[in-house]
Amino acid sequence: MKRWAGLAVLGMGLGGCATGPSVGPGNLPPPPPSASYSAVGLERILGQPANALTKLFGKPDAELTEGAGRKMQFGSDICVLDAYLYAPKGGGTPVVTYVDARQRNGAPIDRASCVAALVRREGGR
Known part of the structure; x- marks a missing residue:
């Protein structure tokens, strides 16, 4: 009986040594799909x-200029919106080219919903 128990333990130990398919340049999994954001x-x-x-x-609430870019941050009780401004190619006044939004706790939120919440804060403007 002890002999069988010893073989079972040995078998379980060797089972942990099994390897799956190796990952290398020729067999990497495909990259995850990129997130698509709607501008609606x-x-x-x-x-x-x-x-x-x-x-x-x-x-x-905050402004930051780094290199050619400028970030303006606006917040409400519901969300935080980061607007990134860059000058158009060829020069000119920087304009918003990208917007990011998140809930106060860092969880994702729809960017358009955050814009609507910011417009309505403090009775709207």
């Missing part, structure tokens, strides 16, 4: 300059 509901801010954002949302 963002028409009021995409392509707009900084002064249009300030007129719509009020004074930004």
Whole structure:
């Protein structure tokens, strides 16, 4: 009986040594699909300059300029919106080219819903 128990333990130990298919340059899994973001509901801010954002949302909670880009951050009790502004090719006034949004706890939120919440904060503007 002890002999069979010893063989069973040995078999279980060797079972842990089994390997799956190796991962290498020729057999990597495909990359995950990239997230696609809709611009629906963002028409009021995409392509707009900084002064249009300030007129719509009020004074930004934070601003950061890094290189050629500028980030303006607006928040409400519901969400935080980051608007990224860049000058068009060939120069000119920087405009919003990308928008990111999240709930206060960091969870995802629809960007257009966040824009709507920010417009309505403090009775709207």
